[in-house]
Amino acid sequence: MSRQERKLRTRQALLDTALDLLADRPFASLSLREVAKGAGLVPTAFYRHFASMEELGVALVEEATRTLRGMMRSARADPDTYQGMVSASVATVQQFVRANEDHFRFLTRERYGGGPLARAIAAELRMFSGDLAIDLARFAPLRAWSTEDLHMLADLIVSVMLTTIVELLEARPGEDPKITGMAEKRLRLVLLAVPHWKTS
Amino acid sequence: MSRQERKLRTRQALLDTALDLLADRPFASLSLREVAKGAGLVPTAFYRHFASMEELGVALVEEATRTLRGMMRSARADPDTYQGMVSASVATVQQFVRANEDHFRFLTRERYGGGPLARAIAAELRMFSGDLAIDLARFAPLRAWSTEDLHMLADLIVSVMLTTIVELLEARPGEDPKITGMAEKRLRLVLLAVPHWKTS
DNA sequence: GGTTACAGTGAACGACCGTACACTGAATAG
C-alpha cells in the first residue's frame, strides 16, 4: 500500500470516528484526543491530517453534503411526471436517509448548532433550494410563477423534507411507512394549492 | 431582602448567564465553572442551585417553553377570523421572537442537539402542535377533517412557523418585514389547499 | 440573644484538554 493511500485511509478513519461519536452529541462537544484515540492514533498525529477540529468539521460537512447532492441527483432522475413526483421523491429521501443515517444526523443536528459549520450547511441548503426552484419552474402549472414565489415554494418543500428526514432519524424500527405516508400527504397538500395560487 | 429571595435571584442569574453564553454555541459545550463565573459565583456555589448542568438545562427548557406557551396564548386571543388569522399569527410570532430572542435561539438550537434537552423540547412541540390541531378543528372548512389530517396540517404549520423563527433569528436588522412577508405567503399557500383537500 | 440553617468561599484533587517538541522507522526519490 502506497504512502499517500495509507494517509488517506487514516484521514478517513478520523472522519468516520468523528461521525460515529456525533451520533448523539453536538460537534462542539467533541475533543481532538477523543477522535484521535477512536481512530487508533496518538493525539499529536491528528495534526498530520487536520490543522484543527474545526477543519475536520468542515471536511465532515463536505462529505455529508456530497451525500445530499447525490440524493438530489437521484431524485432528478426519477419519473418527471407531476403525478408520480411526490411519492418518488419521498421514497428517494427515505432510501438515502436509511443508507446514510450518520450524514443526515450530522447535517440536521449541526444545521442550527451555530458557528462556522451551521453557516456552511445553511449555504448548502440554500443552493439545494435554489436548484429545486429551477426544477420546479419546468412544470406546466408553475411556469407562470414569479421567481420569488418559486423560491417560496421550494423553501416550503425543503422545509417539509427536512422535517421528514428528522422524523425518519428519530423513528423506531418499522415506522418508516407511517412517516413517508405523512410526508407524502403534506407534500400533496402543498401541491394541491399550486393551481389556485395567484402569483405576484 | 429575604434569604430565599436572594437565592432565587442568584438562581436566575445562573439561568440568565447560561442563556447569554448560549447565544452562539450549543448547550453541551457550556461548562459549570463558566456559568458560575458569569453569575459572579465560585464554582462550588453552583451546586446550591442545581445538582448538575443538565438540571440547569432542564430549567432553561422550562423557562423557554413558558415563553412559547405565552406566544400561543397570545395568538389564540387574536381575531378569530379565517382571513385575518395568517397575518395576525405571523405578527405574534415576530413580536415574541424579537422580545425573547435568547429563548427562541436556545429552543431552535437545542431542538436537534440530541440528549435529554432535545427530547424535552420535542415533547413540548408535540403538545404545541396538538393544541393547534384542536384550535384548527373549530374553523368551518376543517370541521369535517379526520383528526389524523388535522394533525398533519398542524405539523405543517408548526414546521413553517419554526422555519420563520429561525429566519428571524438569523436576519440582519430591518429584514423582519421581508421575512414575515414570506412567512405569510407560505401559510396562505398552505391554507389555499385546505378547501380542496379530500380528507381520509 | 443564643442557636441553627445555609448561600457562598477557597483550597485541593485527579482527569482531560490542546499543543509543542524531539524522536523513529519505513516508504520514496535520486
Added chain:
DNA sequence: CTATTCAGTGTACGGTCGTTCACTGTAACC
C-alpha cells in the same frame, strides 16, 4: 544504495474541567 520525506510516537507543559471538603458570615428561628 544512500539520502530524504513524513506519518505516527512519546513526553511534557500549562490550562480547564467537575467535584470533594472544611470553612465563614449572616438571615431566620425559638
